[in-house]
Amino acid sequence: MLTAASLVCKSWLPLAQHLLYRSVTVIQYSPAHILRIPGTFTTEALLQRSHLLGFTRSLSIHVHGRSTATLPPFSEDDGPEGSREYVRIPEFFFLFAHTPQLRYVELSVDLAQTNLNIGQFGPHILGWLSSLVLPIEALDFDDWGLFHSTFVYDLVCIWPTIRALRVFTRYDGLPLERPSINLRELKLPIPSLAAAVIEWLLPPPPPNEQPNLQFLELYDISAEARAALSVHGPNVSTLTLWCQPAFEIARLFTKLEELVIAGPLWRSLRIRLEDKLRHNSLSVSQVLGQSFPSLRILCWGSRTL
Structure with a gap:
């Protein structure tokens, strides 16, 4: 209804966008009826309309750990067999860079199909994320694979504004730096x-x-x-x-x-x-x-x- 109203009355467009895209879910290869849900995008569609992320306060994404920063954005082997909700790691970083008012992050990382370690992206990636100065207040992190990475703990360190934290990971190798949260x-x-x-x-x-x-x-x-x-x-x-x-x-x-x-x-x-x-x-x-x-x-x- 909001979408239809904004098409009739252009002055309603900013308000409609603010309401429709306040919460965004990023999926990949989803049935058409799912994509009709407001705020739900495939990775490619959202990358083509990244300006909408300026309205976003809540972002739910699923990171596919088999991707690396050197791979092309899309390829035929995206996601393990049967997977429908994966975002390649390059897009994961790209989405954060275009969401300056982000408050809530729901992040699922699946490395079960690979030996890739997110930590291998190195301090330069974490430094870049820290430079975005995102006002994150809540982080919900799920590790769907038994991977050995301090990634979620690093995020806690670079987002000291976190007030609500949910973590599901069995990895307990902690960074030397303690968070100021x-x-x-x-x-x-x-x-x-x-x-x-x-x-x-x-x-x-x-x-x-x-x-x-x-x-x-x-x-x-x-x-x-x-x-x-x-x-x-x-x-x-x-x-x-x-x-x-x-x-x-x-x-x-x-x-x-x-x-x-x-x-x-x-x-x-x-x-x-x-x-x-x-x-x-x-x-x-x-x-x-x-x-x-x-x-x-x-x-x-x-x-x-």
């Missing part, structure tokens, strides 16, 4: 996550300042990670865990208002509170009330208490 939201739904990653992403706040972290999601919490969380935990209002019951970490999160157990809740609880559960099923809520006096919402799986 002050996260409000951190999501790390990764099994067997090294405590060093949490410590690196949650540096201590500057002197005389309080931590800013309010929303935290973890697969579980190891004993090694508790030291890092002891600084930021008291400020967390919403905690999501996939594996570990919250009773073991109640002292770390004293101001919780919402607790979400996304995975099995009672696996450890049966061991620790077996007698209470046998006599009174409501004792679980009583224990929660004692551990988290500010708690207002408890969820696990699809249920809410």
Whole structure:
């Protein structure tokens, strides 16, 4: 409707473009009905209309790791067999350069079909990305291949304005440089996550300042990670865990208002509170009330208490 209206009334065109292209999804070789969704482009179509990225605040792209900076923009072997949503790495950089007001980045990197390491692009590429001075506030990063690269951690370093971060990668080789970020939201739904990653992403706040972290999601919490969380935990209002019951970490999160157990809740609880559960099923809520006096919402799986 906005597109049709802008064709009838030219003065509406800037407003229509601002609304239509505020959020852009970049795909490749997609069915025609998908491409009719506003803000959805194939790589080639968006490159031909890159001026539209000036309206974009949210960008969702899928990087195809088999491409390199020396390959042509398009070739017959784009993407692994069966793939439909890939962007070659040259276009990935090009898109960022034409999106000066970018706030939110959803980035999926798939290197499963190759031994290519994104890190091989070298410091000059990261330096160039840093020179763009993008006002990134939220980064959602998925690694769909087991690749050994500090790429996502490098992005965190060159985008210090990030306040919300979701990372899914099993690589825990961290850069020497620590980021100067002050996260409000951190999501790390990764099994067997090294405590060093949490410590690196949650540096201590500057002197005389309080931590800013309010929303935290973890697969579980190891004993090694508790030291890092002891600084930021008291400020967390919403905690999501996939594996570990919250009773073991109640002292770390004293101001919780919402607790979400996304995975099995009672696996450890049966061991620790077996007698209470046998006599009174409501004792679980009583224990929660004692551990988290500010708690207002408890969820696990699809249920809410």
